[in-house]
Amino acid sequence: MQIHLKRGEKIYVNGAVVRVDRRASLEFLNDVNFLLENHVIQAEEARTPFKQLYFVVQTMMIDPENAGVTHELYKHLSHRLGAAIDTAELKEALVAADEKVKAGRLFEALKQLRAVFTLEESLLDTANPHSTVEAA
Secondary structure (H helix, E strand, C coil), rough: CEEEEECCCCCCCCCCEEECCCCCCCCCCCCCCCEEEHHHHHHHHCCCCHHHHHHHHHHHCCHHHHHHHHHHHHHHHHHHHHHHHHHHHCCCCCCCHHHHHHHCCHHHHHHHHCCCCCHHHHHHHHHCCCCCCCCC
């Protein structure tokens, strides 16, 4: 697998953070866990339940030494979320992400979670229409 990076871009590879100082191409010749910078969300961006799960899974990838503890947190959050949601598409996404996490296919779990961010946010906005502050 070959990855092309722009100047200053970061990539997270098996727990290491690598930043390139000029355009670069990386070729991975074996299995590796990696995240491109644009796939990483910061803690303050994890404001919804699915984004919180995403953050936990990305942490498993970025910090593999603590993945056991992080995996337990994932299971706890996923169980609570599964009990709280009633939207079929969100439930299906959660079940699929859970299966991928159990199988160690973390990047695929991230893709599954990311795919429902827009739906989750629209449902949350509908459920709480006064969540934004309006000017008087």
